[in-house]
Amino acid sequence: MENIQHSHVEVKGLKLHVAEIGSGQKALVFLHGFPEIWYTWRHQMIAAANAGYRAIAFDFRGYGLSEHPAEPEKANLLDLVDDVVGLLDSLSITKAVLVGKDFGAFPAYIVAALHPDKVDSVxxxxxxxxxxxxxxxxxxxxxxxxxxxxxxxxAEADFGRFDVKSVIRNIYTLFSGSEIPIAGDNQEIMDLYDPTTPLPPWFSEEDLATYASLYEKSGFRFALQVPYRTLGVDSGISDPKITVPALLIMGEKDYVFKCFGMEDYIRSGAVKHFVPDLEIIYIPEGSHFVHEQFPEKVNQLIIEFLNKQSI
Structure with missing residues (x-):
């Protein structure tokens, strides 16, 4: 971890916090979800650098140590596409592998669909x-x-009843399960939290403190706008196709897999209508945070996939 370098890169007038390790010719750009931040990719970054790649993770605008846009409530997921493209240009990276988790997968797909010349694989x-x-x-x-x-x-009112560290603890604990967190009519999501539930064994108090310190800096204002309040906004993109090689790693105990119609969409192969060159790998005990839960397994799958593309 001490070899990871930190800097700020200006993209669209905003300074984005960038973490980087490795000096390989091929770059991997890691895109976080919520309640995550660049730090969620620590295991994958180090493994990629050790395998000869340049590993880059950054905080999306409005997250962590990156700047907020002037009017967060006007932002949407397509602004994160600008973050990715702008970051590649600012770092003089002509082509990269995009690695996206949770809502970070959305800009990864869209960049690959709209700017295939900038993407090696997804x-x-x-x-x-x-x-x-x-x-x-x-x-x-x-x-x-x-x-x-x-x-x-x-959610602002719900989260505001707790300190930031408790909010992150609550969400990590709730979202590690195999069932989608559902609150009753007179409940909020934070009401589902049981303070006697321990952190997942793969998520330490030190990890929690790191996440909390970054969200204390940024707050949750932008995170609630993007993705949650703009998830249903039409992207304006019709019949997209991702033509580059792609890999989907899916934990079978991930609550996302068990709802939203996801399992049928993936297992039936319907997803390949949009991503024809897609390899799907299931991790039977994998949760929503499979890359932190089973880092060595996920690292192996990523490196093997990349090595196949290099042959």
Whole structure:
């Protein structure tokens, strides 16, 4: 970890925090989800650097140590596409492997679909190809966290009852399960938290403190806007195709896999309509945080996939 270098790169007038390790010719750019941050990729970054790659992870605008846009409530997921493209240009990277997890998969797909000349391949964890728009939020249970957090001010009030560290602990604990967190009509998502539930064994108090310190810096204002409050906004992209090689790593105990119609969409092969050259690998005990839960396994799968592309 001490070999990871930190800097800020200006993209679209905003200074984005960038973490980087390795000096290989091929670059991997890691895109985090929520409640994650660049740090979520620590295991993968070090493994990629040791395998001869240049590993880059950054905080999306409004997250962690990156700057907020002036009007966060006007932002949407396509702004994160600008972050990725702008970062590649600022770092003089002509082509990269994009690795996206959770909502970080959305900009990875969209960049690959709209700018295939900039992408070697795409690796996705936890979320198969989807576009922002009404279809992305269909089949959601009424009390699910996505529905609850889409209402302006609601999650802010819910989270505001706790310190930042407790919010991150609560979400990591809840989202590590195999069932989607659902609150009753008179409940909020934080009400589901049981303080006697320990952290997952693969997530230390030190990890929690690192996440908390970064969210104390950024708060949750932008994170609730993007992705949650813009997930149903039409992307304006029609019939996208990802023509580069792609890998989807899916934990079979991931609550996302068990809802949203995801399991059928993936297992039936329907996802390959959009991503024809897609390899799908299942990790039977994998949760929503499979890359932190089983880092050595995920690292191996990523490196093997990249090595195959190099042959």
């Amino acid at each position: 690796i996705m964890l936890g979320v198969p190809f989807m576009l922002p728009g009404p279809s992305a939020i269909q089949n959601l249970p009424k009390g699910s966290y996505v529905i609850k957090w889409q209402e302006p001010g609601r």
